[in-house]
Amino acid sequence: MELTVKKENGTLTIALSGRLDTSTAPQAEKAMEDNLAGVTQLVFDLDGLSYTSSAGLRVFLKAQKHMNRQGSLVLRHVCPEIMEVFEVTGFTEILNIE
Amino acid sequence: MSVKKRKTHLMRQVAGLFLVGIVMTGIFTFIMMYLDTNRSVKSQAETHAKEISNEVALAIREYPACKWLLQYWYDHTKTLEIEYDVTFTEADDAERPLQTKQKSSLFSERHPNIQLRYATEAQLKDLPPEDQKLYAEIAYSWLITRVNQIKRTYSTSFLFCVATDETFGTQVFLFSAADEGAKRGTKYEEVYPLGHTVDVDQSQKEAMCSAFENSSHSSELADAGKYMDFYAYFDTIGDGHHVLIGLTYDLQSDIMAQARRGTIFSVAHQFVLSVLCLGVMVFLVLLPLKKVQKSIRHYMQNKDSAEVIKHLSKLKSRNEIGQLSEDTIEMVKEIDNYLGEIQLIAAEKERIGTELSIASQIQEGSVPTVFPAYPDRAEFDIYASMTTAKEVGGDFYDFYLIDDDHLALVMADVSGKGIPAALFMMVTKILISDRALMGGTPGEILTFVNDRLCENNDADMFVTVWMGILEISTGKIIAANAGHDDPAICRKGGRFEIEKSRHGMVVGAMSGMKYRDYDFCLAPGDKLFLYTDGVPEATDANNQMLTLDGMLQALNLSPAGTPDEILNTVRARVDAFAGDAPQFDDMTMLCLEMKEANESVQTLKVEASTDNLAAVTDFVDAFLEAHGCPMKAQMQIDLCVEEVFVNIANYAYSNGGDAEIRLHAKDGEVTLTFLDTGTPYDPLAKADPDITLSAEDRQIGGLGIFLVKKNMDAVSYRRENGKNILTMKKRIHSEGGTLK
Numbered sequence: 001m002e003l004t005v006k007k008e009n010g011t012l013t014i015a016l017s018g019r020l021d022t023s024t025a026p027q028a029e030k031a032m033e034d035n036l037a038g039v040t041q042l043v044f045d046l047d048g049l050s051y052t053s054s055a056g057l058r059v060f061l062k063a064q065k066h067m068n069r070q071g072s073l074v075l076r077h078v079c080p081e082i083m084e085v086f087e088v089t090g091f092t093e094i095l096n097i098e
Numbered sequence: 099m100s101v102k103k104r105k106t107h108l109m110r111q112v113a114g115l116f117l118v119g120i121v122m123t124g125i126f127t128f129i130m131m132y133l134d135t136n137r138s139v140k141s142q143a144e145t146h147a148k149e150i151s152n153e154v155a156l157a158i159r160e161y162p163a164c165k166w167l168l169q170y171w172y173d174h175t176k177t178l179e180i181e182y183d184v185t186f187t188e189a190d191d192a193e194r195p196l197q198t199k200q201k202s203s204l205f206s207e208r209h210p211n212i213q214l215r216y217a218t219e220a221q222l223k224d225l226p227p228e229d230q231k232l233y234a235e236i237a238y239s240w241l242i243t244r245v246n247q248i249k250r251t252y253s254t255s256f257l258f259c260v261a262t263d264e265t266f267g268t269q270v271f272l273f274s275a276a277d278e279g280a281k282r283g284t285k286y287e288e289v290y291p292l293g294h295t296v297d298v299d300q301s302q303k304e305a306m307c308s309a310f311e312n313s314s315h316s317s318e319l320a321d322a323g324k325y326m327d328f329y330a331y332f333d334t335i336g337d338g339h340h341v342l343i344g345l346t347y348d349l350q351s352d353i354m355a356q357a358r359r360g361t362i363f364s365v366a367h368q369f370v371l372s373v374l375c376l377g378v379m380v381f382l383v384l385l386p387l388k389k390v391q392k393s394i395r396h397y398m399q400n401k402d403s404a405e406v407i408k409h410l411s412k413l414k415s416r417n418e419i420g421q422l423s424e425d426t427i428e429m430v431k432e433i434d435n436y437l438g439e440i441q442l443i444a445a446e447k448e449r450i451g452t453e454l455s456i457a458s459q460i461q462e463g464s465v466p467t468v469f470p471a472y473p474d475r476a477e478f479d480i481y482a483s484m485t486t487a488k489e490v491g492g493d494f495y496d497f498y499l500i501d502d503d504h505l506a507l508v509m510a511d512v513s514g515k516g517i518p519a520a521l522f523m524m525v526t527k528i529l530i531s532d533r534a535l536m537g538g539t540p541g542e543i544l545t546f547v548n549d550r551l552c553e554n555n556d557a558d559m560f561v562t563v564w565m566g567i568l569e570i571s572t573g574k575i576i577a578a579n580a581g582h583d584d585p586a587i588c589r590k591g592g593r594f595e596i597e598k599s600r601h602g603m604v605v606g607a608m609s610g611m612k613y614r615d616y617d618f619c620l621a622p623g624d625k626l627f628l629y630t631d632g633v634p635e636a637t638d639a640n641n642q643m644l645t646l647d648g649m650l651q652a653l654n655l656s657p658a659g660t661p662d663e664i665l666n667t668v669r670a671r672v673d674a675f676a677g678d679a680p681q682f683d684d685m686t687m688l689c690l691e692m693k694e695a696n697e698s699v700q701t702l703k704v705e706a707s708t709d710n711l712a713a714v715t716d717f718v719d720a721f722l723e724a725h726g727c728p729m730k731a732q733m734q735i736d737l738c739v740e741e742v743f744v745n746i747a748n749y750a751y752s753n754g755g756d757a758e759i760r761l762h763a764k765d766g767e768v769t770l771t772f773l774d775t776g777t778p779y780d781p782l783a784k785a786d787p788d789i790t791l792s793a794e795d796r797q798i799g800g801l802g803i804f805l806v807k808k809n810m811d812a813v814s815y816r817r818e819n820g821k822n823i824l825t826m827k828k829r830i831h832s833e834g835g836t837l838k
Contacts, residue, residue: 022708022744051733053740054802064793081733088808089801090789 002048005031010040010071017048020056029059032066040071047077052085064094074098109376109384116372120365127364131357136349139356143326143347150252151330151343154259157244158332161237163219169335170234171272172261175293178231181239182282182291198239205232238292242273249275255325256346258290259332261339262298266306270295272341305329310340325349386419390426401437403430454489454517461490461520464527466497469662474724476698476763477570478505481661482688483669485632491684492519492561493630494527498534503570506534509582509628509688510563513604522559526551526605530565540565540578541615544605548580552609560606564599564628573620573692578613580605583631586653590623594653596646622694625661627653632685636672639679644672660699661689698725698763706747706757706774714743714759721761722768727830734809735768738826741802742772742781750776750822766831767811772824779822780815782807 001024004015012035016028032042042063060075067073075097078086086092158164171178181197202214208229212221214236222230249257258274276282276289284294298306309329328345335341390413393406407430410423462484471480482495492512500506508530512519529547538546544563551561564585566577581604588594602613620626629649636644644652652671656663665687672685702717704710718739722732739759746757751774758773786807787800807813812827 021711021740023711051736053737053744054798054805055740055744057801058798061793061796061798068793081730085737085805088805093790094793094796 001027003027003031005035007035007039010038011043012036012039012041013043013045015045015047017046019051020049020059021051021053022055025053025055025059028056029062032059032063036066036070039067042067042071042073044073044075045077046075046079046082049082050079052082057085057089057091060091060095072096108387109380112379113372113376116376120368120372123368124361124365128357128361131360132353135353135356135360139349139353140326143349144328146252147254147328147345147347148330150248150254150257150345151328153248154245154257154343155330155332157241157248158259161215161217161241163217163222165333165335166219166222167234167237168261168272168333168341169337170230171238171292172270172335172339174231174234175270178235178238178292180235180242180292182242182276198236201232201236205229205236238273242275245273245275246277250277254345255348256289256344258344258346259341260344261335261341262306263339266298266303266310266340268295268297269302269344270339302327302329306340306342309342382415382417383419386413386415386423389413390419390423393423394426397430397433401434403434406430457517457520458486458489461486461494461524464524465494470700471497472499473700473720475570476724477693478568479661479691479693480505480688481665482686483665484684484686485669486684487632487681488516490517490520491515491686492523493632493684493686494523495628495686495688496527496531497688497690498531500534500537500567505568505570506531507566507568507575507626507628507688507690508563509565509585509630509686510561510605511582511630511632511684511686512561513559515682515684518557518559522557522561522606526561526563530563534565534567539576539615540567541613544578544580544602544613545611548603548605548611548613549609551606555606560604562604566626568620568690573622573624574617575620575626576615576617578602578615580613583629583634586627586629586650587618587620588625588627588653588657590621591658593657594625594627594650596650620690620692622692624692625657625664626690627664628688628690630684630686632681632683633668633672633687635683636676636681636685637679638675639677641679644675648675660701661691664689698761700761701758702761703756703758706743706750706755706776708744708747711740711743711747714739714757717759718761718770721763722830725763725768725830727768731828731830735770735828738806738809739770741806742824742826745781745802746772746774746776746822749779750774752777763830767827767829770826770828772826773821775821778817780817781824782813782815 001016001018001020004013006013006015012032014028014031018024020028036042044060044063064073073096075095078097083092083097086095086097158168161167205212205214209225214233217233222233225233245257245259256274259272260269261272262269271290271292271294273292274290280289282289282291284290290296305327306329309331312331326347326349328347329342330344332341332343390410393409396409397403397406407427410427413420413423465484466482469481472478480497482497484491484493484495486493492515494508494510494512496506496508496510498506508527510523510526510530512522512526514522526547529550530543533543533546544565547563561580562582563580564577564582565580566575566585568575577599579599580602582601584596584599586594587597597618600614600616603611634644634646634649638644648671649668652668653664655667655671659667668687669685698721700717700721702714704713715736718735719732722735727735743757743759750757755774755776760769760771760773762769762771781803784800784803786804787797789804806826810826810828812825814825816823816825
């Protein structure tokens, strides 16, 4: 998994590509939590992310819970396979997917 | 040293021996001295006694009226008033006892004409009775004093004069000499006074009789127990009584004293000699020996030969101990040499060991050892193993694809073992594989290889080879057997049996041999087992062989298993059979299974840890790709594999354990089975999470299994033989589609 973090003017953008699974999810979670202070908008750019498991879902759920308190969360460039996972698990109902 | 010997000292042992010798000598000397002195003392005493009795007889005869006196004493034993044992010397008359002195003055006054000393019997007879008594008392006193002197001079035990009748039955003591201060009395061993009468025993009687009969001066000894009596006949007095002079010797104590003296002298002599001897031994033997011993001990501890040589060179003695010390020096030098040699040998051995270990690695690397060998080939599964008795062996197996549809199989056993066999094995293996890639049947290949090997085979080695070429698409095998064991074949659902084949000559023995091909077919589900004679000829502790039947039994323990399982079963059976008995032959096995065209099984067993997730995913992906699984389905399956495996890794074990993943593909459907031996847990029993809740109320737990259920066509759980078994099925091709 590759991970890029960009933070400017209260907007934190985390770009993920590759596979978000049990072994890589902790990285993504740490990158998010380390940079969350003062963020009002969190963007997950999933361009190039081809796979996520429940470990990835956990990261997104955690992110949503944080941003419910301090701003908003947006997921971008979600591929159909991952979209299907979100749909199956009802995550489409709670996540803002553009 | 397991048995600890009690330490003794040479010194003590020798001293002990000497002591025993001294005691023995003492006893022997005493006995000999006793026997010897017994004789000599007796004869001495006899001579001695004659002289004394003569002297006593002379002393008596000095009185002219001695016969009259003896008779008078004998007749008047009761009435005489005698003063015994007066000490005085003739020279000093003043010291004569007053009583006797008074008597003699009185007598001289009354009879001035009679000289006391020289009174004759006639003169005395005319005297009045009281003067006769007076004279007898005076003479007795004088005579006793004289006899006492004689006794003192000659030191006899007793010296006496007795009167006896003609029968010699009793003795009446006339006088008896006494030492100064000796007690006079009538008890045994006291000095008897005048007139004391004793009975005599037989020997005394005989002695007295003999003394009387032989002559007036003859003598005899009478053995009377402790004392020896001597008698000399003196005279016969008036009324027929014989007067004898007697002496008594305490021979026994004399003899004992002499023997004791002699023994003490001899023992003392021996003792001094022994001490001298021991001293010499200490200086000449013990001290040098100790030096040698100390040096040897020092060498044993420190292996310092220079020190030993320095020490022992100081020992200058030229005797055996000197020789011993020289020999020890030589021995120490030789041990040093040997130690040096042993170090060299050890180093050399280590080098050879290292080389052998590398050679072993090269040999192992020369045959395919990575399994599954052809994970992308669903048509067959192959597994092989090789166990060498030494570091390197002469067995080998080999298999390789000649082209897409032809798989070459080789099983061979070189005569002999160790490095020569290993070298020959490498040559054979390379020749066969090179020639096989040029095309041709096994018969042609072996014919070629045989000729090449025979060209320069000075070592007269040979190799038995079974070689087959499998046409994968049809299952037909063309094979040739050069003196090798016949392979075993298991038809689908059946049991392993030996497939007899036409045997040719071993390869490398004789050039110009032609090897003939034979062929047979393997149908899907059939298995072929190749081996070397190390398997049936494995021996147990009693030198009993496993035999071909034993090997078949082992094969048929689980004929339906995968090639990997079958080889492991056989190996476990052989190991159990052989026990601790050393194996002398290499053991090589190969098993080939023809897969049923549309069925494929693969198994992976890994430690249940999230670190192994990538390995599991790769294993599953490779399988799915080999079966042409579409990307989307593969991603869904990957997701399920991760969820299930991570679950096992995180929750099944508290102290770690394994997870096994079995993949099975048949008729376009993939079955994934996860097995673990952890805590019993049915993931399907949990209710599905509510996916309509808001983000704040959502729980992440249960989502993984929920995803598995959603992505798979069927999921089931069962607990069996202590294992959690989760089975998932997913169709990856439409019904009736092929895998490829």
